Amino acid sequence: DTGVSQNPRHKITKRGQNVTFRCDPISEHNRLYWYRQTLGQGPEFLTYFQNEAQLEKSRLLSDRFSAERPKGSFSTLEIQRTEQGDSAMYLCASSFTAGGYNEQFFGPGTRLTVL
């Protein structure tokens, strides 16, 4: 078990560019979550998948954001036409949800800076 991995770890982009982040969850986990975290705040939920189905999206997730989880394995989060307000740490977490047990395990995050 290598844990949750995220790539890239850091991304610097110019306003208006598109960026894509990848998350590889713990292999036996059926749920995958994306969060955004800014300085001094706790993680804010963006969206989650159960297997390959995207089950819920936060109202924070504007139409510039899209996420996929093809075949229920890794996931990608794309931000189109980035804005300076998108600068944040983007966290991915995974869990195995069964019988009420649902601890989420986080990856190291992708730090996005929009210039």
Added chain:
Amino acid sequence: EDQVTQSPEALRLQEGESSSLNCSYTVSGLRGLFWYRQDPGKGPEFLFTLYSAGEEKEKERLKATLTKKESFLHITAPKPEDSATYLCAVQAKGGSYIPTFGRGTSLIVHP
């Protein structure tokens, strides 16, 4: 709407000086309360899950307790390596397993 309030926002301790962090919550039926540790620039690291009032869990110098309105994270004889931000999160029953996080308590332990 589920709410989580953590206090204090920041805490400075001397090595060996025990203290407690507080997590007050409002939720329509608690499924679980989670504690995480987060080091600067890294993702949160899972520490504990508590499910019902009266439950306690321990790990090294950390002990988490739960009542119907709040949870405490007790740190006994802390060391500088315990310096981190400690996050609390709650999950409501009947929901979609999406936790609501507090803003965290930033702990600094001085040698």
